[in-house]
Amino acid sequence: MYAAYVTITILASVFTGVAAVTYLIGHDYPKAQMDMKRLPRAWMPRLGTALAAGSLGLLAGFAVPLLGTLAAAGLVAYFVGALIAHLRVGSRQLVGWAVFFSTSVAALVLNLVHHW
Template sequence: MALTMSSAYIGASILTIVAVGISAAGFFRPPEAILESMAKVDVEESWLPMLGILKATGALGLLIGIGVPIPSVGTAAAVGLVVYFVGAAIVHLRAGDYSVSGQHVYLLLAVATLILDVVS
């Protein structure tokens, strides 16, 4: 039996990889907008590199999951990204930030990737 991935899963994964990868890069040399957003929700600037590493690791895991026939790698990466962005949404909600912003988009991408991974 050959391992096959649906084109929808591959497309969602690539979109998630690019979006989360760009977001992760922004945490290593954050522009003022990111610094302001993090300050609003009481996330210390010193946390940004680690948060960037977590995002980059998730994106890399998705990339490996597409390129290497070990499906659990991509699944684990998608689960990790979902958990990360659920946590980000909770942090924003607890700080009284009810706006729809980047973390919601990334969460939707990660959830879509995970669902398509599971059903493919």
């Protein structure tokens, strides 16, 4: 179980970390996503910061388990919000969302199982 916990936590951290960087550097893909969801581009740094905090929090969870649990829960909430943003505009392009959401949920579940 420990190997699964470590593997999924690192995978979720890498996924969200890469997404955070794309938001923070102003890459074209997040800009297109913001436009498609009719969200202000001014939110991109905040969303990128939230993703970065979740990514780093997952890694910090190896040292302080509560931080990892809170980071994983925060990422799950973030991606629930992303789903709502997709559905609000009628978007059915949910494959990318499903990958991020499922890895975040898996990180949360494995964190809870491993530490609590």
